[in-house]
Every structure is written in structure tokens, then in C-alpha cells.
Amino acid sequence: MNLPKDYISYNQIRLYRNCPLKYYFTYIEKIKTPINDKILLGTVFHYVIGYYLKKKIETKEPDNGKIKGVFLEEFELEKGENEIVWTSSCDEVKKRGIAFVEYFFKEMASFIDPLMVETELEVKLPNRGVNLRGIIDLVEKDFSITDFKTTTSKWSKSRVDSSYLQIIIYKYLFEKSFCNTSPEVKFKIIYSKNHKKINHQEINIKPKKDDIEKMLEIIDHVIENIDNALFYKNETYMCNFCEFKYICKDFKLVKRDEKVI
Ligand code: SF4
Numbered sequence: 001m002n003l004p005k006d007y008i009s010y011n012q013i014r015l016y017r018n019c020p021l022k023y024y025f026t027y028i029e030k031i032k033t034p035i036n037d038k039i040l041l042g043t044v045f046h047y048v049i050g051y052y053l054k055k056k057i058e059t060k061e062p063d064n065g066k067i068k069g070v071f072l073e074e075f076e077l078e079k080g081e082n083e084i085v086w087t088s089s090c091d092e093v094k095k096r097g098i099a100f101v102e103y104f105f106k107e108m109a110s111f112i113d114p115l116m117v118e119t120e121l122e123v124k125l126p127n128r129g130v131n132l133r134g135i136i137d138l139v140e141k142d143f144s145i146t147d148f149k150t151t152t153s154k155w156s157k158s159r160v161d162s163s164y165l166q167i168i169i170y171k172y173l174f175e176k177s178f179c180n181t182s183p184e185v186k187f188k189i190i191y192s193k194n195h196k197k198i199n200h201q202e203i204n205i206k207p208k209k210d211d212i213e214k215m216l217e218i219i220d221h222v223i224e225n226i227d228n229a230l231f232y233k234n235e236t237y238m239c240n241f242c243e244f245k246y247i248c249k250d251f252k253l254v255k256r257d258e259k260v261i
Contacts, residue, residue, distance in 0.1 A: 024231035
């Protein structure tokens with residue numbers, strides 16, 4: 001079996017490592033599921049800051065006054081195109097999103113010197129001839145790479161660790177695409193439980209010597225398992241939140257029992 005897409009991405013790798021059967025439902029069966037309001041907010045926020053930063057590259061002086069309108073328009077568009085599971089009211093999610101955008105302009109935007117925004121990079125992996133693809137939120141003029149996140153609370157060390165592979169993949173893609181230029185990598189996390197008290201943290205990642213070797217090993221293993229159609233259940237407490245939990249119950253597809261590394 002070949003990969004369902006002609007490339008592998010961090011999202012695919014993360015999903016497969018969380019639960020191979022969930023990967024199967026999503027990428028092989030292509031079962032469309034609702035998204036929750038946190039994903040909606042994150043998607044719209046990324047769109048708005050991407051819009052702003054691209055304008056900043058083009059014109060140097062983007063019109064900040066229009067940004068709330070851009071947010072509201074994109075919010076309605078995404079809401080109309082997706083089935084949403086609301087964990088807070090639509091009005092509260094919208095207010096929280098606007099507060100995030102306002103906070104971004106007040107506290108963060110003027111410190112950002114964008115060179116490239118939402119840059120899609122693709123590199124052929126050494127072992128299997130499969131392309132690795134990623135979209136980098138922001139590259140600044142000092143070649144540092146930033147991935148933005150929106151969430152409800154400050155990231156803990158374990159939360160950073162769980163996204164470490166993502167930023168290493170972006171670093172690798174950048175290095176391979178731009179003559180081994182070694183970029184700084186960081187997460188910028190904007191967080192709040194409601195629209196009243198927004199905060200953010202910047203986490204600079206200090207890469208380790210064997211990061212790339214380990215990353216390639218993990219990706220290779222995931223590709224091999226997908227290629228061998230290994231889609232077993234990984235039953236954890238996360239099943240309670242899984243959108244496939246009802247169809248998963250009686251589902252049997254496993255070829256053989258193997259754990260992903
Ligand atoms: S319910 Fe659990 S085992 Fe089933 S697909 Fe979802 S995460 Fe995997």
C-alpha cells in the first residue's frame with residue numbers, strides 16, 4: 001500500500017503515533033468529522049495573522065483597523081464550511097478570538113520582522129523517497145522560525161515536549177531548502193480561557209545533536225507501518241474525546257500487533 005497522500009506531514013505523523021486506527025479513519029477512509037470551537041478559533045487566528053504579516057511584507061504599514069473585520073469575515077466563512085462542536089457559546093468564542101487578535105497587535109506585532117509567511121516546504125526524505133511537507137507559519141529576517149499556537153492555558157514542559165517533533169521537522173525542512181542555513185526555532189503561544197485576560201509565552205527550542213537522526217527514524221517507522229497497512233487501535237483515556245469512538249468499538253482491521261516508537 002502507498003501513502004494516502006503523495007507526501008508525509010507532521011499532522012499525519014502525529015495522528016498515526018497517537019492512534020493508527022484514527023489515522024486510518026481520517027486519511028484512508030477520509031471520514032469527515034466535526035471540528036471543535038478551539039480548532040475553529042486557531043484556524044481563524046492563523047489566517048488573520050498570516051494576512052497581517054503578508055501585508056507587512058508588502059506595504060511595511062498594514063492597516064490594523066481592518067483586522068477585526070478580516071477576523072469576523074473569516075470566522076463566519078469557517079463556521080459555514082465546517083460542522084462545529086461548541087464547548088463555549090459561539091459569541092464567547094468570537095469575543096475570545098477578537099481579544100487574541102487585539103492582544104497580538106498590542107503586545108507582539110511590532111516585534112516581528114517577517115521575511116516569509118505560511119511557507120510551504122517539501123523535501124525528499126533520504127530513506128524511502130517520500131516527500132516530507134510542512135507549512136511554516138513565520139520566518140523572520142534573522143531566519144528564525146516561529147510556530148504560533150492558540151490555547152487555553154500556559155504550556156507546560158510536557159506540552160512543549162509533545163510538539164518538539166513538529167518544530168524539528170520545520171527546522172529540517174528549512175535547512176534542506178535553504179542551503180543548510182540553521183535557523184533558531186520557537187513557539188509563540190497565545191492563551192486565555194476567556195476574552196478577558198489574554199497572555200502569551202515565547203519558547204525558544206534548543207535543538208539537540210541527534211534530533212534529525214531521531215526524527216528520520218520516527219518518520220521512517222511511521223511510513224513503513226502505513227505502507228504495511230498497520231492500523232491498530234491505541235486505546236487510551238484519549239478515546240473518550242475521539243470523534244471516531246462509536247465506529248471504532250466494533251471495528252477490526254489490524255494486520256498484526258506492533259507498537260509505534
Ligand atoms: S476511539 Fe481510541 S482506539 Fe478508537 S480510533 Fe479513537 S483514539 Fe483510536
